[in-house]
Amino acid sequence: MSTGGNEERKNPPPETKHSLWLRRAVIASFWAVVAFLGLPVWWKTTAIYRADLPLQDMTAWANGQVCKPIFPIHIAVQAPLLPHDAHHLIHATQQTLNDLSDFPAHQLRLVFAEPPQPANASQQVVADGSGTAELDDTVALAVRLIPVETGATPRSQLQPFLATLDIYYSPSQIPSESSTNSPLATYIAQELHQLYAQERVRLSGLYSNAASQSESLSPELAVQLQRDSARAFKYAPTYHLTFSLFTPTSTPSAWDIEAALRQYMNPILESFSGISNFTIDTQVQLYANFSPSIRQPEYDNDAKAWTIFKEDVGGFINAAEWPLSPSIGRGPTINFALYVPDEAQSPLFVQGSRDNSWLVPQWGGLMILNPQSYQATLTKEALVPAMQVFSTQLSSLLGLPQTPASLPLRISTLIRIHATSLLFSASSTLGALAQVYQKMPTIPVPDPVAKSVDLSLAHLHRACELLRDGRFQDALENARTADGEAEKAFFERSMVGQVYFPDEHKVAVYLPLLGPVAVPLVMAALKEIKSGIAAVKGR
Known part of the structure; x- marks a missing residue:
């Protein structure tokens, strides 16, 4: 009988072995579901697919280990009046060119163009005598040797709209086969070397080794090249040209822009057709006032004209009211704005000069x-000065070299520059993609990325081969495709989105979901382990 009103505490009956093993079987079944069903399903549904990429090839291209571009410039020498002495002259000129070379990748190769034969096409003989081959589109320049009896010789004349250099010489300047030094050969070599001077500098500047640039580069030329590079657009397969007419009054209200573009702008656009495509639109805005950030024009009694201040030229465009959208069209937009001042403020120039245009x-x-005269419509003839200025500005904005004086030669130089820059750009993009692939294993890499990488590598190989063969137009097309595919692979949407999704976000998502489920399972398992250890010790 208990004392103090306290009752003896009763212990629970001992647990049977059946209930013990039943409880343990239930806990084990939960863990089995988690281990053999939950985890595999979670792993499968959350797995990140990563297509295999040729990382070694991508890195090799980025490091410049696969392709070292060379630029063989084939120059055909036409000397119909020197059938016997031309080969010796060309050989001597080639040796002088090799001695003048300061950029080994840029190779001027002379070939001899024989007169056309009745039963066969014209042929060329390589200067070193290695063989013959038919003339084709790899010839970049034709050098015509023309004998003259009067005037200073030797002298040269470059055709402005043909890839032709005329060399005038006197018959007495033809070197004999036994002579080792020829003033005529030296003159021709120096002319050709100077003709491609700016191209060599710009191509060597694209290489990663800045020391490969020409040591003879003058400070003036260096400043000019830097200025030209700063003003030019980045290369694009397509450009959109917008021609705009602005006037502060209602006159003129129209312009004959289509006829002017067709006659004065289309020829230069056709010259650039092998490099890029162009789309054009035009617009007219009446009552277009000056930008409010600049001072109003003032009348100059000495110049008898209205002037705007030089420091206000940069803010002349009224960006708030003039419809000059930079996002029109597929590619970059190049704007050409023609401003016709009020008749009461005409003529209008920049202060201190008679300049009325700027880039x-x-x-x-x-x-x-x-x-x-102020009329309702600007005629095609009235637009001639504007079209001439705009064509010159377009050439500068597209990066066309200022030398030499021949437009076809400058176009071919621009083709080689763009082909090389796109080849290096695509290689660099592939290298960056390889680094992202290796350093961020959590981002997905879909099959289209691998396909784009394979296409880019294939076109890079082809572009490098075409550069070595002197087929620069085809090399540009392949380099452009390679760069486009590389950019497409690098900026894949699914990859870009995962780059900014760190692991901490995953923990923040999974912890509230798995915590309430994991805690009872873990605690039950620990309790059974503890009771099992105690039972073993009790024995």
């Missing part, structure tokens, strides 16, 4: 047109 780097060009 805005990587944007476009602007011109103030002071017409002879």
